[in-house]
Amino acid sequence: MSNEWPLWEVFIRGQHGLNHRHVGSLHAPDAELAMRHARDVYTRRNEGVSIWVVPSSEITASAPSDKGPLFEPSNAKVYRHPTFYDIPDEVGHM
Amino acid sequence: MAPAMSDIMTPDAAELAKDAPGEGRAPLAEGTAEHDLFIGLARLGDNTLILGHRVSEWCGHSPVLEEDIALANMALDLIGQTQLWLGLAGEVEGAGRDADALAFRRDAWDFRNILLVERPNGDFGQTLMRQFLFDAWHAPMLTALEGSSDDRIADIARKAGKEVAYHIERSADLVIRLGDGTEESRARMQTALDTLWPYVGEMFIGDVTDARLASAGIMPAPESLRSAWDASVDQVLAEATLTRPESTFAHKGGRQGRHTEHMGHLLAPMQWLQRAYPGARW
Numbered sequence: 001m002s003n004e005w006p007l008w009e010v011f012i013r014g015q016h017g018l019n020h021r022h023v024g025s026l027h028a029p030d031a032e033l034a035m036r037h038a039r040d041v042y043t044r045r046n047e048g049v050s051i052w053v054v055p056s057s058e059i060t061a062s063a064p065s066d067k068g069p070l071f072e073p074s075n076a077k078v079y080r081h082p083t084f085y086d087i088p089d090e091v092g093h094m
Numbered sequence: 095m096a097p098a099m100s101d102i103m104t105p106d107a108a109e110l111a112k113d114a115p116g117e118g119r120a121p122l123a124e125g126t127a128e129h130d131l132f133i134g135l136a137r138l139g140d141n142t143l144i145l146g147h148r149v150s151e152w153c154g155h156s157p158v159l160e161e162d163i164a165l166a167n168m169a170l171d172l173i174g175q176t177q178l179w180l181g182l183a184g185e186v187e188g189a190g191r192d193a194d195a196l197a198f199r200r201d202a203w204d205f206r207n208i209l210l211v212e213r214p215n216g217d218f219g220q221t222l223m224r225q226f227l228f229d230a231w232h233a234p235m236l237t238a239l240e241g242s243s244d245d246r247i248a249d250i251a252r253k254a255g256k257e258v259a260y261h262i263e264r265s266a267d268l269v270i271r272l273g274d275g276t277e278e279s280r281a282r283m284q285t286a287l288d289t290l291w292p293y294v295g296e297m298f299i300g301d302v303t304d305a306r307l308a309s310a311g312i313m314p315a316p317e318s319l320r321s322a323w324d325a326s327v328d329q330v331l332a333e334a335t336l337t338r339p340e341s342t343f344a345h346k347g348g349r350q351g352r353h354t355e356h357m358g359h360l361l362a363p364m365q366w367l368q369r370a371y372p373g374a375r376w
Binding site for chain 2: 005032033037
């Protein structure tokens with residue numbers, strides 16, 4: 001429908017989370033209202049301390065049909081996981 | 095034929111009060127400090143209760159999902175504030191009535207809300223305009239109440255103030271967007287303003303109870319909030335390209351318990367369950 005408000009993607013950083021995480025989408029006529037709607041729709045249960053809204057049209061997504069060429073090659077490359085050597089305890093949390 | 099209000103209200107509150115533990119004790123004597131405080135708190139709590147109920151009537155009916163949730167959030171904020179105000183009112187009264195008893199087992203003439211908040215929702219523009227006209231009063235009222243000589247009141251005002259700061263930001267913004275919007279939205283907002291205008295004056299008309307509460311430093315005199323209200327309303331209406339009506343006529347009586355015909359129709363669906371099954375819990 002042409003008279004529907006544009007779609008926005010909503011990202012929220014939780015109380016203790018380090019990164020903003022995608023939580024969903026909503027419709028809004030502009031960024032200011034998208035922010036307000038995001039607050040009303042996605043932080044009702046005290047979920048967040050920071051909100052990002054991005055026009056969905058600004059997101060470039062990988063095509064589902066490209067799944068094979070894009071992701072399958074890394075399937076068989078277990079050596080890319082850093083699990084073949086021991087990390088000394090003194091290093092601590094990485 | 096639809097039943098008359100008197101049928102719906104039977105068995106009446108006095109009969110029910112006999113069954114409920116602690117209720118039905120002698121009412122506070124008029125003119126006492128406790129009675130003044132009870133009335134002052136009922137005026138605050140009834141405003142938020144009735145407006146909260148009105149706004150909740152939009153649940154599932156708003157033009158878009160995002161607004162539906164936003165309105166429901168606001169209705170819940172207002173009902174939450176009601177619990178605090180009426181809870182304290184019940185404590186002050188000392189007759190064993192809690193917030194629920196006051197909300198669900200009083201009759202229309204015992205409610206002390208202004209007539210503005212019992213106005214039917216009308217269209218979305220009318221609902222938003224009513225909200226804005228109320229918020230523009232509510233916000234400075236709560237700011238003043240934060241300085242109340244009664245700490246319990248100041249505490250509630252501080253908590254509610256944060257919620258209401260968001261309410262007015264939102265309602266003012268939407269009034270501006272719709273007023274300064276399309277020809278259709280502008281016409282609807284102006285009609286909403288003209289229709290509701292005769293109900294704004296009541297917010298600023300004090301009576302002897304208000305005067306005593308004000309001189310005790312418990313609540314601000316209603317008249318004292320007018321200039322803050324005028325300032326924010328004038329600014330928003332100007333941005334919204336809406337014309338402030340010139341009339342100063344004010345319908346009044348709600349704060350003294352004299353309500354419009356809409357009140358009974360609002361209370362019937364709100365109260366029927368507790369009337370039919372007193373004390374029912376879930």
